[in-house]
Amino acid sequence: MRVVRFPALLAGLAFLVSFVWVSAGRTQPPEKAAPPEASYVGSEACASCHDTQFHTYSKYSKKAHSSKSIQIMASDLTEEELRGCYGCHTTGYGKPGGFVSFTATPGLANAGCEVCHGPGSAHAESGGDASLIKGKLTMADCETCHSAERVAAFNFKPMLYAGAH
Template identity: 65%
Template sequence: MFFSFGWPKVCVFFVVAVAVVVIGSVSVGGTNSGRYVGTESCGDCHDQEYENFKKFSKKAHSGDSVKIMAGDLTREELDECFVCHMTGFGKPGGFVSFEETPHMADAGCEVCHGPGYDHVESGGEPDLIIRKMKISDCETCHNAERVNAFNFKPLIYGGAH
């Protein structure tokens, strides 16, 4: 069946498929390293949002809540908490531990806006960060199970914007 298309058509199909994959993996204005940098890096350019986040957002102190409960949790339960309450847990540049990466021990800007390394390195290229939030972006952490268990509802503006 493979040969019924003829070699020229198969070659053209292969070249087009490779081109689609290559072009689709290149992001506008830079790379997509997926690296996290921490909320403080956002504050360098977005000072008002940073100050509001630190002052008003519960997310800015989410690591403290996890620390309080940590002694009563298994490693698996703790890792599950880290996914939503820490910035970039298990991902390049993200939270590793309270001792090793204390600057990532909160649900910082990048939890909602995505990894910021490429955005920061490009001088603020807006296409390298999630700018307009939708409720579906919140549902990774604020899913129905967690809303029912903890009565936490997503706040799109979360005290920062």
């Protein structure tokens, strides 16, 4: 009986795959399938692993209550104006798994963790793979909502930590 060591087996398989590819007239190996697009899961999904940040965000960040200003102003706004508000005051509006309405997606009604860090489904499902979420933020990330036009119109300034970290 012949014993094949695991690395040797892998090398043999790699050679075989390369041989089959070249024999089929291909010059490049197949591209890796793109990971499925992450969707929004809501800040509550972040809490189990990021308890301190979630608690601080919930208690001190204005973003944690951002939908209240929309609800207060809604009767004075057009549908188009409301959609503009949803883009910054809710999580993932207009994106896969994002905010749809206060009744359909109440867990995404405020500007949560994923507004800054990106959709969290892949990160959460992986058990916290840091490469599947934006960890280090820059001012450019803030400027998605805190643009010069909005800062002037609403007199608010971007806060890199926004009470969450």
